[in-house]
Amino acid sequence: MYVDNSATSPLNPQVLDAMIPYLKEEYGNASTLYFLGIKAKRALQKARHQVAQLINAEDDEIIFTSGGTESDNTAIKSIVLKQLKHKTPENPKNHIITTQIEHPAVLNTCKFLEEYGYEITYLPVDKDGLINLKQLENAINEQTILITIMHSNNEIGTIQPTKQIGEIAHKYNIPFHSDAVQSVGKIPVDVKEQNIDILSLSAHKINGPKGIGALYVKKGLTLPPLIHGGGQENSKRSGTENIPAIVGLGKAAEIAHENLEKTMKHNQQIRDALIEKITTQIPDSYINGSLKHRLPNNVHIRFSGIEGESLILKLAQKGVYAATGSACSTHNLQGSHVLAALQIKPALSHGSLRLSIGPENRLEDVDYIVDAIVETVEYLREISPLWDNKTNTYIGDKFEQPVINSTH
């Protein structure tokens, strides 16, 4: 049972069917003039329309990229490039506002820019994972060139108040970029309604293929390209278009758009059943992040006294595929930066589990998943030095090291 759809999601068979002709007989280059090229070009236009529809954009506001990571990089770095022209010693135009809980594609791009003299404000979040709008407004100064705040969080599923963030950004004439990779297809995303100027999305999080995504850039906001070449994508992102993947993204977007209401209900039903059953059956288990402002497909829960990695491996043996923290951060041993921003102690954040629901999960599977989690948490607590089996309580606080030197 795959409950790790926020890491990546299985390819929808209808998406595969739509792609296959473009991997076989329809191999044309969209820039050539004869029929093969014309067919490829038509496929490109159709996909652009399908993606635009999903977020209520115009077709020519969509640029295809290689995925969410490239879209995030392009959004931030092209704003930086654009402002280089306007920079003077008095006005270095070197300030960007983001949050402490962004995806690494945004966070590490900002860290990189710090090496080049950029000032980054990493807004904190409250214990629910939400930013404070007053703090956002107070962080704006004369040098602020961009506000980049994710639509929803990939670990804890918290949904930010995008509309209000956009209102504040526009009051000061600052462009607002939002990484909506986890939101599209899961909740309504409407760039006009939600005051978004630049938006990132990715196909493989919505049952499309990997290595393809899109960047929405509002008409009138001209951004210099990062990739120069043959002038594809209206000269905004050169390179021969990956037509099969683009067709796949288009189809995935169309399906996501058509089924949004149904998907939301389906996901929420399963999410709520999982949360209810897990928290009532396992003592000392807590939901990370807001319950109210939360993606319908996200369950993020921590169990004191255990270690997330062991939990994931044991669950996989039982055929339940889930994640600890975020798939992207399993490469490093420092706990999740998102849970740290929620002020959850490292020892406790390590016992976290993320279940992210997709269209193939069924309500009938909830009991199997819950039983697997209950059994595994009980077993891991039995052998954990941080858990007292006699009293059935967490005793990890006793082992806490005093903080000697905080690097933050």
Ligand SMILES: *Cc1c(COP(=O)(O)O)cnc(C)c1O
């Ligand atoms: C997955 C993800 C990305 C990266 O997208 P890729 O297509 O894998 O490069 C960026 N932001 C968020 C929030 C994500 O969940």
